[in-house]
Amino acid sequence: MLFRARTGTFxxxxxxxxxxGVWVARMPALAAKFxxxxxxIGIVVLVWGLGAIAAMQALRGVLxxxxxxxxxxxxxxxxxxxxxxxxxxxxxxxxxxxxxLFGMTFGITDIAMNAQGSVVERAYRRSIMSGMHAGWCxxxxxxxxFGVATxxxxxxxxxxxxxxxxxxxxxxxxxxxxxxPDPPAxxxxxxxxxxxxxxxxxxxxxxxxxxxxxxxxxxxxWSGLLLHDEMGATEAVAAFxxxxxxxxxxxGRLVGDRVRMRVGTRRLLIGAGLGTAAxxxxxxxxxxxxxxIAGFFFxxxxxxxxxxxxxxxAGAVAPDRPAAAVAQVGAMGxxxxxxxxxxxxxxxxxxxxxxxxxxxxxxxxxxxxxxxxVPLRAPGDVAAVPAEAPPTDARPEPIAx
Numbered sequence: 001m002l003f004r005a006r007t008g009t010f011x012x013x014x015x016x017x018x019x020x021g022v023w024v025a026r027m028p029a030l031a032a033k034f035x036x037x038x039x040x041i042g043i044v045v046l047v048w049g050l051g052a053i054a055a056m057q058a059l060r061g062v063l064x065x066x067x068x069x070x071x072x073x074x075x076x077x078x079x080x081x082x083x084x085x086x087x088x089x090x091x092x093x094x095x096x097x098x099x100x101l102f103g104m105t106f107g108i109t110d111i112a113m114n115a116q117g118s119v120v121e122r123a124y125r126r127s128i129m130s131g132m133h134a135g136w137c138x139x140x141x142x143x144x145x146f147g148v149a150t151x152x153x154x155x156x157x158x159x160x161x162x163x164x165x166x167x168x169x170x171x172x173x174x175x176x177x178x179x180x181p182d183p184p185a186x187x188x189x190x191x192x193x194x195x196x197x198x199x200x201x202x203x204x205x206x207x208x209x210x211x212x213x214x215x216x217x218x219x220x221x222w223s224g225l226l227l228h229d230e231m232g233a234t235e236a237v238a239a240f241x242x243x244x245x246x247x248x249x250x251x252g253r254l255v256g257d258r259v260r261m262r263v264g265t266r267r268l269l270i271g272a273g274l275g276t277a278a279x280x281x282x283x284x285x286x287x288x289x290x291x292x293i294a295g296f297f298f299x300x301x302x303x304x305x306x307x308x309x310x311x312x313x314a315g316a317v318a319p320d321r322p323a324a325a326v327a328q329v330g331a332m333g334x335x336x337x338x339x340x341x342x343x344x345x346x347x348x349x350x351x352x353x354x355x356x357x358x359x360x361x362x363x364x365x366x367x368x369x370x371x372x373x374v375p376l377r378a379p380g381d382v383a384a385v386p387a388e389a390p391p392t393d394a395r396p397e398p399i400a401x
Contacts, residue, residue, distance in 0.1 A: 001180075002120070002123055002124070002180075004178050005116075005120050005123075005178055005179060005180040006120050006124070006128070006132075007178065008175050008177075008178025008179060009113060009116050009117050009120055009132055009135075009178070009179065010131070010132055010134075010135035011135060011171075011175055011178075012072065012076065012109075012113045012116070012135070012175050013113055013117070013132055013133060013134075013135030013136040013139065014135040014136065014138045014139035014142075015076070015139055015168060015171055015172065015175070016079075016106070016109060016110060016113065016136060016139065017135065017136035017137060017138065017139025017140035017141075017142075017143065017246070018139035018140065018142055018143040018146075018164060018167075018168075019079070019083055019106070019139075019143065019164055019165075019168065020136075020139075020140050020143065020220070021139060021140035021141060021142060021143020021144040021145075021146070021147065021242065021243065021246065022143040022144070022146055022147050022160060022161060022164045023143075023161070024140075024143075024144065024147075024220050024221060024223070024224060024242045025143065025144040025146070025147025025148060025151070025224060025239040025242055025243065026147045026150070026151065026157050026160050026161065026239065027041065027221065027224050027225060028224055028225060028228050028235050028238055028239070029151065029156055029157040029160070029235065030044070030157045031225075032157075033156060033157045033158070034091075034092045034095065036092065037349075038225065038229075038345050038348050038349055038353070039345055039346065039349045040092070041225070041345065042341060042342050042344075042345025042346060043096070044095065044096065044099055045217075045221055045338070045341040045342060045345070046338060046341075046342050047096050047099050047100050047103065048099045048100070048102065048103035048106075048338075049103060049334055049335075049337055049338025049339075049341075049342075050100065050103065050338065051099070051100035051101065051102070051103025051104040051107065052103040052104060052106060052107025052110070052334045052337075052338075053107065053331055053334050053335060053338060054104065055103070055104035055105070055107045055108050056107050056108070056111055056327060056330060056331040056334060057331055059071075059108060060324065060327045060328065060331065061324075063108070063111065063112060063115070063323050063324070063327050064321060064323050064324035064327065067115075067181060067182035067323055068112045068113070068115035068116040068119060068179070068182055068322075068323050069116065069176075069179040069180065069181055069182065071108060071112035071115075071323075072109065072112045072113060072116060072175075072176065072179055073176035073179070075105055075108040075109040075112055076109050076113075076168070076172035076175065076176070077168070077169050077172040077173055078105045079102070079105040079106050079109050079168060079172070080165050080166075080167075080168030080169040080171075080172055081105075081165075081169065082098065082101040082102040082104075082105045082106070083102055083161065083164065083165040083168060084161075084162055084165035084166070085098040085101060085102070086098045086099055086102050086161060086165075087157070087158050087159075087160075087161035087162035087165055088158065088162065107330075107334060110330060110334075111323075111326055111327045111330035111331070112323070114311045114326045114330060115182070115315070115322055115323040115326040115327065116179055116180065117129055117132040117133075117311065118311065118312070118314070118315030118322040118323075118325075118326055119180050119181075119182055119183065119315075119322060120132070120180060121312065121315065122183070122315065122319060122322070123180065126257075126261075127257040127260055127261060127312060128257055129257070129308040129309070129311055129312040130252075130253045130254075130256030130257045130260065130304070130305055130308045130309070131253065131254065131256075131257055132308065133253050133256075133304070133307065133308040133311075134249075134250050134253035134254050134256075136249075137246045137247070137249040137250030137253055137304070138250055140242070140243075140246040140249075141243045141246040141247050141250060143164065144239065144240075144242045144243030144246060145243050146160070146163075146164070147160060147239045147243075148236055148239045148240055148243065150163075151235045151236045151239050152236045182322065182323055183319075183320070183322070198318055198321065198324060198325055198328055199317050199318055199325075201313075201317040201375040202314055202317055202318055202325045202328050202329060203328070203332075204373065204374065204375055205310050205313045205314050205317070205329055205374065205375065206310075206314070206328055206329045206331075206332035206333070207332065207370065208269075208306075208310055208367065208370050208371070208373075208374055209307065209310040209311075209314075209329045209330075209332055209333040209336070210332045210333055210335055210336035211336060211363055211366050211367055211370065212303075212306040212307050212310060212333065212336070212367060213307065213333035213334065213335075213336035213337040213340070214336030214337065214339055214340035214363055215276065215303060215306075215336075215340065215360050215363040215364055215367065216303065216306075216307060216337070217336065217337035217338075217340045217341050218340040218341055218343075218344050218357065218359060218360050218363070219245060219280075219296070219299065219303075219357075219360060220242060220245075220341075221340075221341040221344070222341060222344050222345075222348075222353065222356070222357055223241040223242050223245060223296060224238045224239055224241060224242060225238070225353060226241075226283075226292065226353050226354070226357055227240075227241045227289050227292060227293070229353055230352065230353045230354055231286070231288060231289040231292060232289075233289040237289055238289075240293065241289075241292065241293050241296050242296075244293050244296055244297045244300070245296040245297065245299065245300040246300065247297070247300070248296070248297045248298065248299070248300025248301040248304070249300040249301075249303070249304040250304075251300075251301060252300065252301045252302065252304035252305060253304045253305065253308065256268075256304060256305040256308065259305070260305065260309065265309060265313070265374070266371050266372065266374065268305055268309065269305075269306060269309060269367065269368070269371035269374065270368045270371045270372075271302065271368075272302050272303055272304075272305055272306050272367065272368075273306075273364050273365060273366070273367030273368025273369070273370075273371065274364070274365075274368045275298070275299075275301070275302030275303070275364075276299055276302050276303040276306075276360070276364035276367065277361045277364035277365050277368070278298075279295050279296070279298040279299030279300075279301075279302060279303075280295065280299055280357070280358075280360045280361045280364060281295075281361055282294070282295035282298065283295035283296060283299065283357065284354050284357055284358045284361065303364070306367060307333070310329060310333070311326055311329060311330075313374065313375070314326050314328070314329040317375060340359070340360075340363070343356070343359055344356040344357060344359055344360075347359065
């Protein structure tokens with residue numbers, strides 16, 4: 001049952017990544033469909049993020065009470081429905097409304113699958129969150145390559161996105177049978193708001209998550225347009241940049257848990273920040289698309305562990321309320337996911353897309369600097385007890401600081 005839950009959660013990450021990969025790879029086709037400029041694309045990304053954050057904040061309490069399993073069983077199929085609405089939007093105004101709905105359903109799916117990953121991680125008693133996020137990379141890379149193939153075949157945004165939406169609904173329903181129940185919350189020692197308050201460490205982790213999501217979102221949303229508009233690449237070549245980034249993320253995340261156990265959480269985050277800054281400097285200064293794609297690949301190798309590590313830490317510092325803790329960090333992270341691409345978009349309008357993307361270099365350096373403040377060795381760092389077992393005297397080996 002535990003292996004089944006791990007596989008199901010991995011595939012859930014993969015399905016969410018697939019939707020994102022298709023969306024990002026065909027962003028130039030979306031711009032062409034509605035004749036939008038970079039600022040208007042930035043607005044599309046903005047309203048998507050607003051929808052996600054609004055749903056996270058409004059439903060955080062519901063998610064904490066219902067648990068990640070119940071939330072995923074509803075939100076994942078609804079994400080497929082809203083994705084189809086995005087594909088079929090006939091005008092820019094209708095597109096914005098559909099994107100808000102997509103952002104809401106996808107945002108709940110995202111935090112619920114991360115909370116489910118935290119439940120499975122605690123049951124395994126060791127770090128496996130990077131491996132879960134490798135599923136996202138598998139899906140995003142597959143979605144990006146699907147975008148490359150459809151662009152090369154001359155298919156538009158509508159046909160490509162609708163095909164991905166049709167896959168999501170039955171897959172989401174089937175995966176709902178694989179999830180583990182969340183651990184029961186212990187009786188509160190206090191009353192009212194004080195009893196429901198999350199540990200302060202959750203909010204500190206959320207700050208780093210905000211920066212990390214801001215970095216990743218900026219790369220994802222603007223890689224295709226940077227290659228296409230600034231470097232003169234075709235739509236097919238431009239769509240290839242994001243899958244290469246996700247391929248590198250996949251490679252890094254497959255070994256990320258081992259690296260974290262070996263070098264420690266703090267050194268892992270510092271190295272990821274510095275490496276991301278170096279890789280994106282290559283992208284920004286690249287004279288041609290192949291060099292930029294190589295820079296995206298290197299960036300993916302090193303940035304890949306930051307988000308899963310923040311999610312893992314959130315579940316660890318609040319083991320009795322992993323869904324609520326992950327939801328809080330996820331909401332803060334989506335704030336970064338919202339702000340980053342918008343900042344890049346408006347800077348690009350005022351200057352150039354290269355200058356806008358250079359913002360990622362600064363963000364990566366902030367990750368390296370902020371790693372020293374991340375709370376480590378929280379009680380039950382990865383998992384104190386299995387999700388479905390009572391406490392025992394056994395203590396797992398903690399993740400190195």
